[in-house]
Amino acid sequence: MADLADHYAAIREEFDYDRTDVAVGDLSAGLVDRAFAATTDADAVASAGDDTLFVASAGLTGTPHVGTVAQMFAVERLHDAGFDTQFLLADYEKYAGSGRDLDVVRGLADDYREFLDGVGYEGGVRTQYDDRDVMHTAFRLAPYFEFEDGVDFDRDPNDWEAKLRDAYDTHQVEHDDASGSTEFGGRMAALLCLADFLHPTLADGYDQTVFVLGIDEHPLYLFNEHYAAKTPFDPAFDCLFTRMVPGLDGYPKMSKTIPGSGITMDMAPDRVRRLVHEADDGAPPAASAVYRMMTLVSDYDADRLTDLEAACREGGEAWDAARAEYADYLAGLASEWPA
Known part of the structure; x- marks a missing residue:
């Protein structure tokens, strides 16, 4: 999706x-620049050391798609680089904020x-x-934490955000077990999110x-920055924001709640392979869903990704072979999802 680069810049x-x-x-x-689109503080991230914890998370709205797996691979790379890492499974958030059945989200967490x-x-x-x-x-x-004191995000969306909002408004589905929640439940989920952000430096x-x-x-x-500033504590947190995986069938991104938008880990391996091939529409690397998946969900190093970027741009046999190799790799990952 060509306007993703514009979205990142905006x-x-x-x-x-x-x-x-x-x-x-x-x-x-x-490697870092290929995986991430932005950070709140490049100097702080670059100076990370033994006293730094890297945390990724997933909201448990369904089976992970490739974009969700990208979060897993991001912290796996950081862990392999010697950092302390944690993957947070946000189960209570979906129970309190969306009314999901607690047994369902706990099973999904397992x-x-x-x-x-x-x-x-x-x-x-x-x-x-x-926890x-x-x-x-x-x-x-x-x-x-004052319930009536929210953060004002009253702003005009950029083109990519407008497309995403329209996709959710038109195609998002609700889970059968989601009974809905209350405003209080939503705010309790928000308070727990704030605690997730502050706990490592406040208590760990x-x-x-x-x-x-x-x-x-x-x-x-x-x-969380807004609410942390209202406390007497001074926890230090920054963010690394991963690049997006363009969705299938023209969707702005892969989403667990938009059917048909993503390659999910509960798909049969042959279907994963087919969708990888179908996702390649000859787009240049910046807009190629397949190349973006390669940068985010793989063990490729920076040199290999440079070669793949050139192959994607040129097309031909080298790209066909790389795409087939990656389709097999992703199908292998999907086979790890519990049956």
């Missing part, structure tokens, strides 16, 4: 985010945990349901937390 300019053309530990600047193990992630994994220490932090924060001894979020989730950073 978000960086509007919210004063930095580019990610910096090395992070042993991860080269070339599947995510098994899948993370199956794809080789060796960092920390936690659920909101099981009572973070709930304790939420209570510590509660006196400074880290000097810095870096959250790995899709760039479409960047308002979470603004929200």
Whole structure:
């Protein structure tokens, strides 16, 4: 999707985010810049060390698609580079904020945990349901959290955001077990989210937390920054925002709640292979869904990605072979999803 690059540039300019053309530990600047579209503070991320925790997360609205798996691979790369990492399974958030059945989301959390193990992630994994220490932090924060004091995001969306909003308005589906929630339930989920952001530095001894979020989730950073400033605490958190995987069938992104928009890990391997081939529409690397998947969900290093970028741009036999190899790789990942 050609306007994704424009979207990244617009978000960086509007919210004063930095580019990610910096090395992070042993991860080269070339690899980091291919995986991430922006960061809240390039210098802070580049200086991450033993006192830094990197955290990625997934809202449990369904089976992970390739974009969700990209968050897993982002922290896996960081863990392999020697950093402390954590993958947060946001189960209570969906129960309180959306009225999802608690047994359903807890079962989904178990599947995510098994899948993370199956794809080789060796960092920390936690659920909101099981982590009572973070709930304790939420209570510590509660006196400074005013329900009526929200964050104003009254702004005109850019072209990509407008397309995404239209896609959700038109095609988003609700889960059968989602009974709906209350305004209070939604705000409790928001308070728990704030605790998730502040807990590592407030209670776990880290000097810095870096959250790995899709760039479409960047308002979470603004929200939590707004409320953290109202507390007497001074926790340090920054964000790395991953690039997006363009959706199938012309959708702006892959989404767990827009049927047909993504390649999901519960698909049969042959279907995964077919969809990888169908997703390649001859677009240049900046707009190619297949090349973007390769940069985000693979063990390719920066040199290999440079070669693949050239192959994608030129097309031909080299790109055909690379695409077939990657289709097999992604099908192998999907086979790790619990049956």
